[in-house]
Amino acid sequence: MKHIDRAISSSGHSPMYVMHKFFGRKQEDVIREYIKCYTNKGDLILDPFCGSGVMIGEAVKLKRKAIGLDINPMSIFISRNTLLPADITEIEREFYQISAEISHEINSLYETQCRECCMRVEAICYTWNKNNLIDVRYECPTHGKQIHPINFSDQNLYKKIQNGKIPSFFDDNGVCKYWYPQNRFLYNKSSPFLKKERYNSVNELFTIRNLISLAKLYSRIEKIENPDIRSSFKFAFTSMTHLASKMTPVRSSRPFSSAWVQQSYWYCSEYMESNVWLLFERSVKGKQGLLRAKKDLLNQNVTLNESSSIKELLTSNSHGFHLIQNSIDNLDNLEPNSVDYVITDPPYGYSIQYGELLFMWGAWIDTLNEFKEYITKEIVVNPRQNKDEVKYEQMLLSIFKRIHYLLKPFKYCTVTFHNPNLKFRNILVRTVLIAGFSLEKIVYQPPSRPSAKSLLQPFGSLEGDYFFRFKKSTIVDSTTREDIDESHLETLVVEKVIEILIKRGEPTHYTFIQNVLDPLLYEELNRTGQIMRFQPESIEKILKKYEGTVFVLVPLKFRKIGSRNLVWNAWWLKNPNDYKLKTPLSIRVSNAIEELLNTTNQITVKEVQNIVFEKFQDVITPDLNLIMEILTQKQKERMEVKD
Numbered sequence: 143m144k145h146i147d148r149a150i151s152s153s154g155h156s157p158m159y160v161m162h163k164f165f166g167r168k169q170e171d172v173i174r175e176y177i178k179c180y181t182n183k184g185d186l187i188l189d190p191f192c193g194s195g196v197m198i199g200e201a202v203k204l205k206r207k208a209i210g211l212d213i214n215p216m217s218i219f220i221s222r223n224t225l226l227p228a229d230i231t232e233i234e235r236e237f238y239q240i241s242a243e244i245s246h247e248i249n250s251l252y253e254t255q256c257r258e259c260c261m262r263v264e265a266i267c268y269t270w271n272k273n274n275l276i277d278v279r280y281e282c283p284t285h286g287k288q289i290h291p292i293n294f295s296d297q298n299l300y301k302k303i304q305n306g307k308i309p310s311f312f313d314d315n316g317v318c319k320y321w322y323p324q325n326r327f328l329y330n331k332s333s334p335f336l337k338k339e340r341y342n343s344v345n346e347l348f349t350i351r352n353l354i355s356l357a358k359l360y361s362r363i364e365k366i367e368n369p370d371i372r373s374s375f376k377f378a379f380t381s382m383t384h385l386a387s388k389m390t391p392v393r394s395s396r397p398f399s400s401a402w403v404q405q406s407y408w409y410c411s412e413y414m415e416s417n418v419w420l421l422f423e424r425s426v427k428g429k430q431g432l433l434r435a436k437k438d439l440l441n442q443n444v445t446l447n448e449s450s451s452i453k454e455l456l457t458s459n460s461h462g463f464h465l466i467q468n469s470i471d472n473l474d475n476l477e478p479n480s481v482d483y484v485i486t487d488p489p490y491g492y493s494i495q496y497g498e499l500l501f502m503w504g505a506w507i508d509t510l511n512e513f514k515e516y517i518t519k520e521i522v523v524n525p526r527q528n529k530d531e532v533k534y535e536q537m538l539l540s541i542f543k544r545i546h547y548l549l550k551p552f553k554y555c556t557v558t559f560h561n562p563n564l565k566f567r568n569i570l571v572r573t574v575l576i577a578g579f580s581l582e583k584i585v586y587q588p589p590s591r592p593s594a595k596s597l598l599q600p601f602g603s604l605e606g607d608y609f610f611r612f613k614k615s616t617i618v619d620s621t622t623r624e625d626i627d628e629s630h631l632e633t634l635v636v637e638k639v640i641e642i643l644i645k646r647g648e649p650t651h652y653t654f655i656q657n658v659l660d661p662l663l664y665e666e667l668n669r670t671g672q673i674m675r676f677q678p679e680s681i682e683k684i685l686k687k688y689e690g691t692v693f694v695l696v697p698l699k700f701r702k703i704g705s706r707n708l709v710w711n712a713w714w715l716k717n718p719n720d721y722k723l724k725t726p727l728s729i730r731v732s733n734a735i736e737e738l739l740n741t742t743n744q745i746t747v748k749e750v751q752n753i754v755f756e757k758f759q760d761v762i763t764p765d766l767n768l769i770m771e772i773l774t775q776k777q778k779e780r781m782e783v784k785d
């Protein structure tokens with residue numbers, strides 16, 4: 143077996159996964175390579191933190207058996223509805239039925255007039271500023287997409303809704319006829335959610351118009367008799383509820399579509415109010431909708447079967463999966479030394495509050511009755527749950543001890559992790575080592591596409607993930623490991639950053655230093671048999687201490703955005719002439735790409751990325767933005783030559 147020791151190029155998610163929003167969903171094509179590398183057909187794979195089910199889906203597609211656990215019922219709901227096939231004809235039939243019954247009534251709440259031809263059309267969305275309706279956005283068959291200030295009748299319509307004067311939605315007392323969730327963002331009276339701002343409960347996230355539309359739609363979905371089809375429609379429903387909320391800012395770049403852009407129940411003063419029926423229609427029939435997702439699944443040529451128990455899965459002679467809403471350390475019906483491979487993505491400390499963020503969807507589909515119980519099992523750093531870093535580490539340790547117990551000897555456990563803070567990455571490494579594993583390799587894995595955020599402000603946050611390769615060795619070596627102290631860490635960091643800068647041969651921004659430093663640090667600690675038991679400070683702080691003596695910060699013109707030249711500071715060596723520097727990395731990468739383009743006629747971006755990642759590994763893993771920039775540049779040059 144040849145290990146995966148380098149980054150893998152990724153092209154993002156396929157329709158079966160993108161249909162429902164999730165936080166920190168893994169890149170499926172990267173996961174697939176790991177599963178292929180570390181397992182054979184029929185092997186048993188475990189993901190104790192399965193989230194939206196990517197590891198499980200990829201395992202089963204490759205004809206493995208997979209067990210996925212998550213304490214959050216919403217994660218299990220998303221995983222199950224992502225992975226299970228569904229009857230496409232039946233979904234289409236049901237959708238037309240629902241549409242015939244209620245689309246007209248819901249659309250009537252969004253009725254407006256084309257300002258050019260007076261034709262009645264339904265609004266795609268409205269925009270609000272605090273409590274004021276500002277404009278209406280619609281598409282007229284003759285006049286296309288339009289944006290106009292609201293008029294008297296738009297205003298009146300909303301007033302009627304506000305006063306409960308629409309008989310198909312309200313009773314005689316002006317009370318909405320349909321149920322909607324009113325769960326409060328609270329752990330208990332004195333402890334609100336960390337991620338809550340101004341809104342106090344789920345219903346407050348919506349305008350009244352959108353709330354009653356969602357409520358009516360949901361009550362219709364509840365009436366679907368076939369439980370599988372009902373579940374699929376609930377899945378389509380939660381895939382768009384956030385888009386119908388007020389947490390969707392008005393964006394000049396996308397004037398007709400809404401997005402929940404923060405990982406919190408945030409308040410934005412200028413927000414969208416999107417037509418619930420159109421959102422729902424898109425969630426079923428759109429490019430990223432339910433039908434597309436289920437067709438995508440059909441095209442995979444494997445059926446993803448869910449077994450009703452672990453036993454059934456293990457005794458079956460074909461592939462399949464089993465999902466469990468629980469924590470692996472509470473599970474006792476899996477034998478020790480029975481799992482062939484673990485691939486998992488544990489919670490990242492404080493950065494994503496899964497329990498809080500999944501709450502809004504869970505409130506709609508009613509998974510919150512056991513909220514108090516499952517939230518106590520959530521591994522997270524959250525003062526409102528009385529969980530600090532120590533607690534987080536204890537809980538994580540309990541899981542990894544269990545994983546160690548379940549995994550076959552000499553088998554592998556791939557852990558992916560995303561946290562911009564060395565302290566948390568160290569908690570992870572320390573925990574897994576103490577659980578009895580040995581650390582073999584850390585690979586920095588860039589994201590599939592540079593995110594919009596990273597293009598504008600590429601630096602400061604960690605982009606992409608780390609893939610840690612742990613092995614279940616028979617000798618537990620953590621107890622014999624020596625502590626490294628703070629001053630030694632400092633020396634080590636300085637030494638390794640110098641090494642990085644020499645090898646990259648050019649000023650490098652902190653983000654990229656950080657991306658490639660961990661592997662070097664832990665390789666060294668492994669070699670010397672050490673473990674970092676204290677909580678390290680940030681690498682940047684350490685570098686700052688040596689600014690002016692060993693390092694300097696130099697301005698680096700990095701990218702042109704429109705007419706703006708954005709300038710960032712990069713770390714460089716104070717006395718570069720004292721070292722034997724390599725050719726600047728950007729030049730080497732550029733030459734390599736040039737050579738590649740000269741020798742091959744047809745090559746995809748993905749192939750270029752893979753070849754570049756193969757050639758430039760570890761500390762010289764190039765930034766994805768750089769590869770893309772060079773490619774664009776070369777392409778331009780070629781076009782000019784042809785001209």
Ligand SMILES: C[S@@+](CC[C@H](N)C(=O)[O-])C[C@H]1O[C@@H](n2cnc3c(N)ncnc32)[C@H](O)[C@@H]1O
Nearest residue numbers: 167168191193194196212213214469487520521
């Ligand atoms: C980083 S996410 C996994 C994302 C996943 N890899 C994906 O691609 O969608 C971590 C998950 O761990 C879950 N979790 C937290 N504590 C847990 C525990 N004790 N046992 C099982 N799952 C837990 C959270 O609910 C969350 O869904």
Ligand SMILES: [Zn+2]
Nearest residue numbers: 256259282285
């Ligand atoms: Zn018109």
